[in-house]
Structure formats: structure tokens, C-alpha cells
Amino acid sequence: MATVGAMPTRLHSVVFDAADPAALARFWSSATGWPVTYEEPDEVVVEPPEDESGVPTEPGLPLIFGRVDDPKVVKNRVHIDLDARSQEDQAALVERLLQAGATPADVGQRDVPWVVLADPEGNELCVLDPRDDYERSGAIAAIVLDTPDPAALAPFWAAATGWSAEPEPDGDVRLVRPDGLGPHLELLRNDDAKVAKNRVHLDVAPGAGDDQAAEVDRLRALGATDADVGQGTQTWVVLADPHGNELCVLSPRD
Numbered sequence: 001m002a003t004v005g006a007m008p009t010r011l012h013s014v015v016f017d018a019a020d021p022a023a024l025a026r027f028w029s030s031a032t033g034w035p036v037t038y039e040e041p042d043e044v045v046v047e048p049p050e051d052e053s054g055v056p057t058e059p060g061l062p063l064i065f066g067r068v069d070d071p072k073v074v075k076n077r078v079h080i081d082l083d084a085r086s087q088e089d090q091a092a093l094v095e096r097l098l099q100a101g102a103t104p105a106d107v108g109q110r111d112v113p114w115v116v117l118a119d120p121e122g123n124e125l126c127v128l129d130p131r132d133d134y135e136r137s138g139a140i141a142a143i144v145l146d147t148p149d150p151a152a153l154a155p156f157w158a159a160a161t162g163w164s165a166e167p168e169p170d171g172d173v174r175l176v177r178p179d180g181l182g183p184h185l186e187l188l189r190n191d192d193a194k195v196a197k198n199r200v201h202l203d204v205a206p207g208a209g210d211d212q213a214a215e216v217d218r219l220r221a222l223g224a225t226d227a228d229v230g231q232g233t234q235t236w237v238v239l240a241d242p243h244g245n246e247l248c249v250l251s252p253r254d
Helices: 021-032 087-099 150-161 212-221
Strands: 009-018 036-040 043-046 063-067 078-082 115-118 124-127 140-147 164-167 173-176 184-189 200-206 237-240 246-249
Touching: 009 021, 009 150, 021 036, 021 043, 021 063, 021 087, 078 200, 087 115, 087 124, 140 150, 150 164, 150 173, 150 184, 150 212, 212 237, 212 246
Parallel strands: 009 063, 078 124, 140 184, 200 246
Antiparallel strands: 009 200, 036 043, 043 063, 078 140, 115 124, 164 173, 173 184, 237 246
16 A cells, blocks of 8 residues: 655544543543643643653654543544553553543454453543554554544545555555654454444644635545534534545644
8 A cells, every 4th residue: 555645634643532621631631741831621632742842752642632521422433542651651550540530441452461350430531552663653652443444544644634645464564654653544354334423533733824614625525524513614614535424624733
């Protein structure tokens, strides 16, 4: 699968629906070791830390927690995998998350080397066993998207992010930033039907000076469709990818 050279939009953030954005953000701040950088009653942001000159000290994407009253009803189609650099690190991270309000979760994983938990609002996450593949990822090893056909969906997300798509022997596909830094976007085979709006979704953004409307049209031409999640009139555009997963195209930004 070819690398996509152009990057008209880029992956900007991971957005969580939350009944209590402040509480959920603090859990994920503990999970990642990242600070809360913005807080209002209906939106809280957790981002990688920065040095004195404002340069991030590790790679990663902002996590945004927005107030949504709808309850969680099914297993999420998008989840976060957390990195661990050793078995001791994995065990310590699991214990820290349990102390912060996580609970063990059963998604049919059976006997695996990673640990599946749910955050305080029930969002599934994995604490991975140590893997060299994620050495340059930062606290978040991967953003995982379930799909019935990873190979078919990969070209859309490669075009939406500008990342390289790398097929796996088992049929899954991972997408990686051109510089290799930050979390992977992993498309994993899962045949469960989508039955509700995703509680975790991805935002993409054009660069400063680019044309948001043109980028929306480009993604539609790649198979995206318009989606109504009750957003009303906003500065962003809500679409669904070719397999129905919601995403937002933000206004242009640096």
C-alpha cells in the first residue's frame, strides 16, 4: 500500500463524549502523565507537556473531552492503547489506572499479554505489553479503530491524515506519521455492526491558509458522507468515514 505524500489535512485530536468532562480528563491526565491545558464546564483538554519554549517534550495528540449526556450503550469502535516500556512499567500503569477509577473489562480478549480496562465512564482501553514498535510513540501507543475491512478503509484514513499505511500479515493495517513519531492509527478487523454514534472520534484539520470547504469535498470524494450528530451550526464539519465512523473537519489551523 503506497505512502500518501500530500497532507492537506492532518490528524488533530481524539475526542471523547463525557458525562463529566473534568473528571474524565483527570483520569486520562493520570493515564498519560499529560497536563490539563484547557478547562471549561463543557470541554476539557489534555495535551503532551511542553518545555519552557513551548515545544512538546513528547509526541502525541490532544485528548478533548466534551460534555454529552447520551449514555454509553455498546463497546466503543475507537479506543486508546497505552504504551509500557517494560513489564514492571505495565504493571505499575495498570495499578495506577485502577486506583484512578478504571475497572477490568472483558471484550473477549482471552489470554493476551496486554491488559484491557475501562475508564470511569466505561470507555475501553488497553495497557500494552512492551513492544519495540511503539518506542517512538509516547504515552499513547496507538489509536485503534474497529472496522470490518481494514484494507478497504485504510486509503481513506491515509488520505485524511497524510500518514503511511502499512498492512499487517493478519489483515489489519497500521498508519504511521511520516516522521515515525507519535501514536499509530491502527485499523483492526472487527465484524460487529455499528449501532450507535461513536463516543470516541477523530478530528482532522487543514493547515493554516488552506480551504476547509475544499478539504471537506476531497474527503467526500474519497467516500465520506455528511453526518448529523445534533451539532447545529459550527465552525467544524461532521462527516462519517466510508464505514460510518464519525469525524470532524476543523477550521484551518497551524
